Amino acid sequence: MTTNFTSDESIDAGGAVGAAHGDGSSTADAKEGSSPVAPRRGVWHALRSRPVSVVALFWLCGVVGACLIAPLIAPFGQNQQNLAATFEGPSASHLLGTDGLGRDILSRLLFGGRITFSGVLLATVIAVVLGSSIGIVSGYFRGVLDGTLSSISDILMSIPVLVILLSIAAVTSQNITILMLAVGVLLSAPVYRVFRAATLEVREELFVTAARTSGLTDLAILRRHILPRLGSVLVVQTAVIASLALVTQVGLGYLNIDVRAPAASWGGMVSAASQTIYTSAWPLVPPAIVITLTVLAFSLIGDVAQQARTGRTAGRQTGRRAFRPSSERSTAFAARPSDGLTTDRTPSVVPTDSTALALRDVSVAVPTNAGGWLTLVDGISFEIGEGEIVGLVGESGAGKSVTARAILGVLPRHAAVSGSVGYHGTELLRGGEKAYRAVRGKKIAFVGQDPMTSLSPTWRIGTVVAENVRRQQGVGKKEAKRITRDLLAKVRLPNPEIVERLYPHQISGGMAQRVVIAIALAGNPDLIIADEPTTALDVTVQMEVLGLLKSLQQERSLAMLLVTHDWGVVADVCDRAVVMYAGQVVEDASVEQIFTEPKHPYSAALRSADPHSQQVGQRLQVIPGRVPPPGSLPSGCRFSSRCVHCIPACQSAPVELLPNAEGGRVRCIRASEIGILVP
Amino acid sequence: MIPLILRRVAISLPLLVAVSFVTFLLLSLTPGNAAYTILGARATPGQLAHLKSALGLNRPLLVQYGTWLGHAVRGNLGRSLVSGQPVSQALAQQVAPTLSLVVLALLVGSTAGIALGIWSALHSGRIAQFLNSASFVGMAVPGFVVALLLIQIFVVSLHVLPASGYVSIGQSPTLWFRSLVLPVIALSIGAIGIIAKQTRTAMQEVLSQEFIVVLRANGYSQRSIVLRHALRAASIQVLSIIGVVFVGLLSGAVIIESIFSIPGLGSLAVQASAQADIPLVLGVTVSFTVLVVATNLLLDVVFMVANPKIAHP
Numbered sequence: 001m002t003t004n005f006t007s008d009e010s011i012d013a014g015g016a017v018g019a020a021h022g023d024g025s026s027t028a029d030a031k032e033g034s035s036p037v038a039p040r041r042g043v044w045h046a047l048r049s050r051p052v053s054v055v056a057l058f059w060l061c062g063v064v065g066a067c068l069i070a071p072l073i074a075p076f077g078q079n080q081q082n083l084a085a086t087f088e089g090p091s092a093s094h095l096l097g098t099d100g101l102g103r104d105i106l107s108r109l110l111f112g113g114r115i116t117f118s119g120v121l122l123a124t125v126i127a128v129v130l131g132s133s134i135g136i137v138s139g140y141f142r143g144v145l146d147g148t149l150s151s152i153s154d155i156l157m158s159i160p161v162l163v164i165l166l167s168i169a170a171v172t173s174q175n176i177t178i179l180m181l182a183v184g185v186l187l188s189a190p191v192y193r194v195f196r197a198a199t200l201e202v203r204e205e206l207f208v209t210a211a212r213t214s215g216l217t218d219l220a221i222l223r224r225h226i227l228p229r230l231g232s233v234l235v236v237q238t239a240v241i242a243s244l245a246l247v248t249q250v251g252l253g254y255l256n257i258d259v260r261a262p263a264a265s266w267g268g269m270v271s272a273a274s275q276t277i278y279t280s281a282w283p284l285v286p287p288a289i290v291i292t293l294t295v296l297a298f299s300l301i302g303d304v305a306q307q308a309r310t311g312r313t314a315g316r317q318t319g320r321r322a323f324r325p326s327s328e329r330s331t332a333f334a335a336r337p338s339d340g341l342t343t344d345r346t347p348s349v350v351p352t353d354s355t356a357l358a359l360r361d362v363s364v365a366v367p368t369n370a371g372g373w374l375t376l377v378d379g380i381s382f383e384i385g386e387g388e389i390v391g392l393v394g395e396s397g398a399g400k401s402v403t404a405r406a407i408l409g410v411l412p413r414h415a416a417v418s419g420s421v422g423y424h425g426t427e428l429l430r431g432g433e434k435a436y437r438a439v440r441g442k443k444i445a446f447v448g449q450d451p452m453t454s455l456s457p458t459w460r461i462g463t464v465v466a467e468n469v470r471r472q473q474g475v476g477k478k479e480a481k482r483i484t485r486d487l488l489a490k491v492r493l494p495n496p497e498i499v500e501r502l503y504p505h506q507i508s509g510g511m512a513q514r515v516v517i518a519i520a521l522a523g524n525p526d527l528i529i530a531d532e533p534t535t536a537l538d539v540t541v542q543m544e545v546l547g548l549l550k551s552l553q554q555e556r557s558l559a560m561l562l563v564t565h566d567w568g569v570v571a572d573v574c575d576r577a578v579v580m581y582a583g584q585v586v587e588d589a590s591v592e593q594i595f596t597e598p599k600h601p602y603s604a605a606l607r608s609a610d611p612h613s614q615q616v617g618q619r620l621q622v623i624p625g626r627v628p629p630p631g632s633l634p635s636g637c638r639f640s641s642r643c644v645h646c647i648p649a650c651q652s653a654p655v656e657l658l659p660n661a662e663g664g665r666v667r668c669i670r671a672s673e674i675g676i677l678v679p
Numbered sequence: 680m681i682p683l684i685l686r687r688v689a690i691s692l693p694l695l696v697a698v699s700f701v702t703f704l705l706l707s708l709t710p711g712n713a714a715y716t717i718l719g720a721r722a723t724p725g726q727l728a729h730l731k732s733a734l735g736l737n738r739p740l741l742v743q744y745g746t747w748l749g750h751a752v753r754g755n756l757g758r759s760l761v762s763g764q765p766v767s768q769a770l771a772q773q774v775a776p777t778l779s780l781v782v783l784a785l786l787v788g789s790t791a792g793i794a795l796g797i798w799s800a801l802h803s804g805r806i807a808q809f810l811n812s813a814s815f816v817g818m819a820v821p822g823f824v825v826a827l828l829l830i831q832i833f834v835v836s837l838h839v840l841p842a843s844g845y846v847s848i849g850q851s852p853t854l855w856f857r858s859l860v861l862p863v864i865a866l867s868i869g870a871i872g873i874i875a876k877q878t879r880t881a882m883q884e885v886l887s888q889e890f891i892v893v894l895r896a897n898g899y900s901q902r903s904i905v906l907r908h909a910l911r912a913a914s915i916q917v918l919s920i921i922g923v924v925f926v927g928l929l930s931g932a933v934i935i936e937s938i939f940s941i942p943g944l945g946s947l948a949v950q951a952s953a954q955a956d957i958p959l960v961l962g963v964t965v966s967f968t969v970l971v972v973a974t975n976l977l978l979d980v981v982f983m984v985a986n987p988k989i990a991h992p
Contacts, residue, residue, distance in 0.1 A: 158926055158968075166952035170955045257953075277831065288828075299815070440895070445897050447893075449889075457988075471898065
């Protein structure tokens with residue numbers, strides 16, 4: 001089995017960054033990109049541009065049109081018998097052959113379709129009109145009305161449609177109009193549900209809330225803001241309900257309760273043909289195929305519309321594409337220094353056995369919808385010594401989390417990773433899943449950034465921790481339970497014997513993060529990758545968790561990669577800081593160095609913008625502008641547009657990361673000439 | 680957990696009352712009422728009036744319903760207007776084939792659908808794409824088209840399975856099984872498609888969550904991540920669709936029973952409907968609703984086991 005997990009859907013750049021869970025701002029960018037009205041136009045566009053839905057639409061129009069003008073085009077009357085020509089196959093006079101009474105199958109299909117489609121039309125219109133209008137009212141106004149209507153729809157949805165129809169048929173002398181009317185009412189329940197949910201969703205969006213607070217009337221809000229957003233839902237539901245109504249109508253026909261013999265209906269034709277299946281199977285074929293294709297056409301239209309609505313392009317396997325060489329990727333990187341160049345000039349990155357972890361030229365790219373590649377992280381090189389704590393620092397969107405996850409090979413499967421990750425001299429990236437299996441949990445462990453979503457939600461905490469203890473240490477159940485309790489005590493959880501019986505939703509974020517740390521320690525690793533381990537926690541809890549990590553590190557002489565945007569954390573805990581900007585390392589220096597004399601203007605600006613180093617009475621320092629998103633990076637220095645020291649040469653060519661006299665590395669052509677002092 | 684289940688039972692009782700009342704209402708409001716059915720089209724108005732009062736059809740509707748409900752809870756659902764047989768007896772005779780059919784179809788549909796859904800959530804090659812398309816078609820093709828295709832292949836051409844009829848499991852387990860192979864396949868194809876799609880979507884969503892990254896990164900086995908952690912989290916969404924699918928299976932069973940001449944509740948419903956046999960129609964409708972309520976209860980229990988947030992708030 002492969003270890004790749006994500007869907008086969010192609011994911012745009014924003015989605016990819018979001019999936020990598022790293023950086024809030026990039027995800028926000030992706031959301032901003034899609035305007036509220038886009039999906040509605042998208043549905044029609046998708047229906048017109050996808051070949052399957054075009055074929056489906058043509059088929060439906062063709063069949064419905066032909067049935068409408070049946071009296072004009074049908075070669076025979078629907079009941080015109082010819083007992084001399086029964087069970088004939090297709091011929092020039094009978095294009096689709098004849099049935100057991102010698103009636104022309106094509107003519108019967110055309111006439112029968114009129115009954116079928118008028119029933120489908122009636123049921124669909126009633127279901128959609130009733131379901132959508134009540135659903136919108138219910139979802140918008142909420143309250144008691146909503147509760148009552150929802151219970152009614154629950155009841156309607158738990159009644160088998162056909163059984164109720166049979167009761168109605170019993171007392172209405174099998175009147176198909178009343179029956180399809182009832183189908184419409186019954187099918188309005190699922191429509192109601194969908195519209196209610198969609199209205200609720202739109203209702204809670206910011207622009208609607210804003211409209212409400214600015215005093216717009218409910219009617220105006222519904223008309224201007226809510227209804228336009230529900231157009232695509234209407235398309236989807238109409239198609240879905242039409243297919244259900246068609247299946248029901250044909251089912252009634254099969255039970256001979258739609259029309260009186262000898263009049264034709266699609267279901268009745270199947271029923272009659274099934275009686276004579278031993279004599280000839282042919283009369284079954286045309287109605288079965290026409291029914292199946294028509295139901296399929298409705299379902300396909302619904303499916304394509306649904307995909308367009310939820311913003312997916314179905315079934316494109318971008319993840320399987322090979323990682324293309326850098327020259328084919330975003331042109332901004334075309335002039336990037338070659339692998340050899342980078343490593344030659346970076347003598348500090350030579351993996352030896354005493355290096356816990358060495359990254360060399362690690363790049364991560366995700367496929368774009370346009371068919372190209374978007375580089376999120378570009379040529380990252382740094383190393384972590386045994387027992388060393390390295391801080392990976394940068395703004396949101398710099399690629400810190402993507403880098404952290406790339407180290408352990410746990411990025412979504414459509415992400416392509418190149419370069420080299422060495423653990424004590426063993427190459428992991430090229431070793432693939434096998435190499436990773438040997439180190440994950442046992443040698444390198446991981447602590448994520450959102451403890452509340454980091455634990456398996458449906459298992460007791462003790463069970464999940466014990467599972468990893470058993471797997472990593474190969475001990476029995478009883479022993480694993482004992483070790484688990486010790487671990488929970490070790491991460492300073494009060495009452496481990498109570499906590500181990502709890503579920504993740506029953507504990508706080510701080511406790512959850514301790515449990516995650518216990519999971520990480522289960523295999524006695526010597527390197528921990530902690531991806532913003534304290535960002536989601538309260539300030540006091542942050543200090544406790546950080547203190548715990550620090551003391552565990554000292555006690556077990558762990559090496560640690562600490563992803564953070566908090567300079568306080570770097571100062572308190574780290575030995576060295578690697579500063580990232582727009583997917584690249586811009587500076588790599590000891591903590592002392594970076595706090596007293598940062599070499600890169602970005603490190604300096606980031607330090608000045610740190611809330612902890614602000615002066616009372618002064619304006620809060622910020623870095624003007626924002627991180628350029630991947631895909632629209634400048635060709636020169638990526639920080640140049642926000643840099644106060646920028647000169648024309650900065651923007652002419654990509655800047656290399658070069659070692660400096662202080663034993664660090666910096667990516668700035670002016671690093672030696674400008675003296676940067678941090679206040 | 681027991682109090683929670685009892686509460687679910689209490690909530691589902693109104694469903695039974697509501698469905699029986701609505702059906703009762705429908706059956707009484709229309710011209711073809713019971714007296715008419717018994718006496719036929721040639722009855723004189725005097726005869727009709729006499730029988731109506733004898734049957735209690737002149738009393739207010741609510742009183743009539745109350746009487747029916749009072750008898751129904753004691754197991755007396757009246758007598759068939761056509762055969763005179765007690766309705767409860769007719770139902771008892773025909774419930775076994777329907778139960779065999781829908782329970783097997785639900786098991787086949789869930790097992791195959793969930794397996795297919797998991798597989799296609801984890802893979803993205805040509806085979807996965809083919810399976811996705813296949814389950815889409817399976818979802819759309821009407822059950823009776825599948826049934827007739829199966830009959831053509833396995834009965835008419837290959838002569839390997841019986842075309843129709845039902846043998847009870849007590850009579851011969853082998854023949855029982857053989858008599859149900861084709862009906863169960865025909866009925867479960869659609870269910871497989873729907874459940875597979877829902878499972879795939881739910882698994883993909885769960886597998887992209889943060890805790891999966893944490894489990895993978897800390898060395899949990901692939902097998903355990905997929906089958907223990909992800910599947911259990913995804914099952915919450917899958918269970919809700921299985922409830923909907925079951926209701927659909929009951930509708931499907933009516934037609935499938937008719938195609939394969941299985942003497943079940945569906946056939947009884949069709950026959951009762953055609954003969955306007957009102958007490959029987961009402962009885963069949965109520966028993967179908969009981970099946971839905973029972974299944975929903977069972978699913979609720981499974982749901983509570985799968986989702987600790989309910990049992991351990």
